[in-house]
Amino acid sequence: MAHDDYQHQRNQMVETQLKARGIKDQRVLDAMRQVHRHEFVSAALRGVAYRDGPLPAGQGQTISQPYIVGLMSEALHLTGEEQVLEVGTGSGYQTAVLCLLAAHVYSLERNHHLADRAASVLKRLNYTNVDIHIGDGSQGLPDMAPFDAIIVTAAAPALPGPLRSQLSPDGGRMILPIGNNKKQHLEIVTRHGNRWEIEQTIPVRFVPLIGRFGFKDTTLQKNKRSSDDQDQTANV
Numbered sequence: 023m024a025h026d027d028y029q030h031q032r033n034q035m036v037e038t039q040l041k042a043r044g045i046k047d048q049r050v051l052d053a054m055r056q057v058h059r060h061e062f063v064s065a066a067l068r069g070v071a072y073r074d075g076p077l078p079a080g081q082g083q084t085i086s087q088p089y090i091v092g093l094m095s096e097a098l099h100l101t102g103e104e105q106v107l108e109v110g111t112g113s114g115y116q117t118a119v120l121c122l123l124a125a126h127v128y129s130l131e132r133n134h135h136l137a138d139r140a141a142s143v144l145k146r147l148n149y150t151n152v153d154i155h156i157g158d159g160s161q162g163l164p165d166m167a168p169f170d171a172i173i174v175t176a177a178a179p180a181l182p183g184p185l186r187s188q189l190s191p192d193g194g195r196m197i198l199p200i201g202n203n204k205k206q207h208l209e210i211v212t213r214h215g216n217r218w219e220i221e222q223t224i225p226v227r228f229v230p231l232i233g234r235f236g237f238k239d240t241t242l243q244k245n246k247r248s249s250d251d252q253d254q255t256a257n258v
């Protein structure tokens with residue numbers, strides 16, 4: 023692992039924010055010790071990049087709290103062989119963590135400014151096993167399906183049907199926040215053939231998934247203030 027000025031902060035982050043709260047997957051802990059979170063935030067926020075909370079990602083969006091990135095990554099049980107779909111690229115930080123944990127990551131972002139910026143940061147940092155697509159991620163990426171794992175980092179009102187059917191029938195796992203635009207729970211969906219097991223976990227607050235199988239754009243307008251507040255927090 024290359025040493026850099028932020029290595030100490032990353033090690034601390036892993037000890038106090040992840041391990042102390044029960045994240046155990048060694049591959050997830052190693053990946054989060056490695057990914058340069060400070061490269062995914064604006065220059066003004068570099069100094070607080072490793073703090074215990076979400077940060078603004080620009081365009082009214084947020085970069086998830088490290089603990090939530092760790093928790094969601096761990097829930098996917100990745101071994102390094104998987105094809106993963108991520109919905110909500112945002113800054114690209116979660117994407118980079120997934121790149122270290124899986125064989126290939128397809129990441130979908132509806133905002134082309136964010137998609138372009140994330141793609142260029144990922145390229146500069148030499149993450150090559152990733153494709154960023156611009157589009158409505160609530161519809162998934164049917165041409166590339168099935169996916170061994172799907173992660174959605176924006177809140178959906180209900181489980182989007184296309185994502186459900188694009189999950190591998192052979193034990194595919196998906197994690198996503200489901201609820202209203204103020205409060206959601208992280209849900210873990212496991213598919214066995216035509217049976218989908220759903221487990222509800224902790225309460226969280228994410229920005230809305232805007233799209234055909236998400237919230238409508240009007241909901242976004244009405245709740246613009248709350249998403250601008252960078253209110254993506256986990257009640258842990």
Ligand code: SAH
Pocket residue numbers: 079083084085086109110111112113114115116117130131132133136157158159160175176229230231232233234236
């Ligand atoms: N994982 C990101 C956080 C993303 S915030 C990170 O670590 O930085 C949620 C993101 O979902 C925002 O960038 C938002 O633009 C995007 N988003 C919302 N609805 C979407 C949709 N239907 N398809 C793709 N991306 C969407």
